[in-house]
Amino acid sequence: MDTVFLVLLLIAAVIGANAVYARFKLVPVAFLQIAAGLVLSLTPLYRNFELEPEIFLLVIISVLMFNDGQNTNIRKLSHQLGTTMSLAVVLAIVTILIVGTVTHFLIPAFSLALSLALGAIITPTDAVAVSSITTKVSVPKAVMSTLENESLFNDASGIVAFNLAIAAITTGQFSVWHGITNFLYVFVGGILVGLLLGYIIVAMRINLINAQVDTPSVIVPYTLLTPFVVYLIAESLGVSGILAVVATGLIHGVQQERLRLTTSRLQIVMSTTWSIVASILNGIVFVLLGVSLPSVISHLQQRDTGSVAILIGLGVLLYALMTVIRFLWLQFDFAKLRAWDHHEKAKNSWLIALSGVHGTITLAMAFSLPLTLNHQAFMYRNDLIFVAAVVILTSLLVPTLVLPLILPAKVDQVTETDLAKAKVEMVTSAIHMIQARYGESPSASKVIMILEGQRNLDGRPDRAQLNQLFDQAYNIEETTVEQMLANGEVTLPVAQKYLRVASQTRLQNQQSFWQRFRLFIKFVIIGKFFWSKQSRARRRAHQKARQKGLDRKQLKARNREFWSQMRAIEQKPYQAIVTWLNDSYTVDNHQAIGIVRRAYDQRHQRLSGTRDLQDAQNELLIQAFQLEYNFVQAQTAQQKYDRALSNALYEQISTDQLVYLQSVNVE
Incomplete structure (x- = not known):
């Protein structure tokens, strides 16, 4: 019962933050959700709150990634596939290696494997978070499309690298050749498994539609269960469950024309359901950040009073480093956009660099860090979560302040x-x-x-x-x-x-x-008095009527006649x-x-x-x-x-x- 109550409070906090944002849009909704989490952290129920790491990957990340996949425009993705892979895979790996090396150099207490795990956590970008902070500015379509496609795959790149780093931390061994082959197996295998399962699941859904079993009570739960089934099957085969879920989502996106054979009512229900589920899950992650921050800071201060300031500085430095890497990667044409004007190259490079906002996936991976390593408490777990939180907050705050200075205000075509x-x-x-x-x-x-x-x-x-x-x-x-x-x-x-x-x-x-x-x-408190008084009045009226010789049927007939006159007047x-x-x-x-x-x-x-x-x-x-x-x-x-x-x-x-x-x- 306590778990159910905790989840309901998280959802209530998300709803409250979204309601405030609907009325006051000066502050990005992510900050409001974090603030709602800080309020929840004051309640006794959340003082020792711990969520199992596996739950994040299965319940939150897999669902969000599937939804992103099915909403991706596959034609635009295919046209920008080279740019997307360059940003989402090659740049992601390069960033993880550089961030891990710099972190290990600055804080030798963090092993290289642990530093690489931190790099894998903070590398993925979040297009949804970008959208939340750019509601008042006009972002070029080419830039926004690039960010959306990048976030679809660099999440998976970060998760695969993260799992490899955690495995190295656990075993204490790491081979470069083994790491590369394992990365390819997990990465490519996850895509192939997802594509295969996606075709099977879509074919089964189309058969249900053809058999006229397309009611919302069947199709909506069927679709909602899809990311869980795909993720669990892929993980059992030793490949990336997240990439499998993304690939399955892409198949659903490709097959949308055939899936639209369903009724309009079902399409409305499906679209609304997924929108609500994605919004709630995204919000829960940021609320959990607010819930966890006081406890994380408290543990860090108990260990070393200066560690909080050091980790804040590390988080800000790593964000600046990743932003510069992204800018240079684009400026030196390691990733190109066809729609770019040569004269706008530097500006667009800075836009994509600054818009590398980190959000749900980064935080979810941080929370998915194991609680124990080799049967002992994971000593630096709170450190990594705190650094990830600093990177997220910095990546949200900087573009919120800077982008309005370099981009025109958004003008609605229809006021x-x-x-x-x-x-x-x-x-x-x-x-x-x-x-x-x-x-x-x-x-x-x-x-x-x-x-x-x-x-x-x-x-x-x-x-x-x-x-x-x-x-x-x-x-x-x-x-x-x-x-x-x-x-x-x-x-x-x-x-x-x-x-x-x-x-x-x-x-x-x-x-x-x-x-x-x-x-x-008044009705509730003194209603009985009025009811009894009116009952006595009705009894007296009936007595007078009987004295005049009018029975109950005559009274009803008179009443019907009166209301008939009322209807005629009205x-x-x-x-x-x-x-x-x-x-x-x-x-x-x-x-x-x-x-x-x-x-x-x-x-x-x-x-x-x-x-x-x-x-x-x-x-x-x-x-x-x-x-x-x-x-x-x-x-x-x-x-x-x-x-x-x-x-x-x-x-x-x-x-x-x-x-x-x-x-x-x-x-």
Whole structure:
């Protein structure tokens, strides 16, 4: 139970950090996740927290690498294969050797094998971490593509070299020839095993699709289990499980066209599931860094009060050394990019060098260091974890400060304001067309309520604006009922009762969260008193009714007649409010109007007691989506919308259409 609780707290910390980042994007999300981990480290549960090293490789790294592989553009990778292999394999090995030698020279207490293990840990780069710190700057596509392809394979290079170094530390022996042959066997063998297993797994999945066994409850778990199965099989054969997982992911990426034979609903579920899983796992690693740092620093200080400062200096020095090596490697054309302009060569070389951010894989390998060596505690384990943490933090901090100085700010092709305005125009046009063709029929009202969801963007509506709209809606109801009373369409008692119901609708929706919360507390604490009081009142009413000679059936008949009158009255005020709301839509008030419209639609459905026919509603909704497509096409043809804005609107329409129709199929 404690383990489950620990994992849940880690996930909660990731969610909290991501939520803060969603609102305040001034600080990279990785720093927020580390801060969340530092907060968790204050709790007693995490003071002696230790995670088995094997869990990192199996549960975290294998899943992340598989996801990276299946999302890789294989065509771009093949075009840049020479550059990718130069950076991810040759440069990685050279960097590991140089970093290991320098570390052993500076700190002789670290054996050469241990220093090489440190080099293997801090060499891999992380394209995801780069993306998190470049949200506000425009990174050239060629640079970003190179970084993504490099991180896909240099992770595996670092892990293979890391395993060889740990084996040398454990056995105390290392042969250069044996190391090279073993590296090739583990590296190439991992790729071959991954390719073979990838084809088998994809073929089995396609057979499931052809047999119409393509429900999310089957395919999603099947895909999520893939990296675990591939990793365990490859490791049992003595080859790199990580490279096997990458190769299997690449096969999934190549076969995407065939795998898209599945339903749209399954594609949405798969994409969303993998996005969430990758985000949570990446976040957990940085949270664990925050959790572990206080304990690591404490152990280092107990051994030597000056060791922390020395290791900080070593981490910063090694980061600077790796950055210079990367720059020189590119500057002297050991790795080339076809898209490079000769005059931009130095700048792009520095961009790739500075963007060599170290993240999840580096930290995961550090945590995967064995707890014991030769049945004794691994003395320098905390040292290596701390140096890796310093390198990660430095590699995140430096580009965060430097890249905005040398790169232009990112300019969105479509601003949120333009998109919001266009969405309001598009949906409003569709709503008016539906109203003109079908009036205020139950199906049309339901479809209009669904369409309004497209107009509502993220954020909160202005409370004062919302209250004003509800006041105006009530005034419209009151005016309409007064006109009906003057025309003799309704009696005074029924009109007064209806206006009390209308007033209640306004007051309920104008209340703030805290007002509703106080009402809830009042309901819970003194509800029994009111219930008993109302029960006594109902008993007295029934007694009076019996005294007048009215039985229970007559009371029910009178009640049905009353609500029938209410439904008849409600039609005109409801139609007047809907017409007014549709005519009042603007970019500034669309959220508040959407809330008001939903409130009155829900009340209308309760009073009318109508049940829309699903088939008619679906057919009408498909027409509404087509009307939106037609509107965007017309605006584009008239050059009122540019291509980027039109594509954003088309994407919005397609997503809404798929999600709604798939949800109908589920129902």
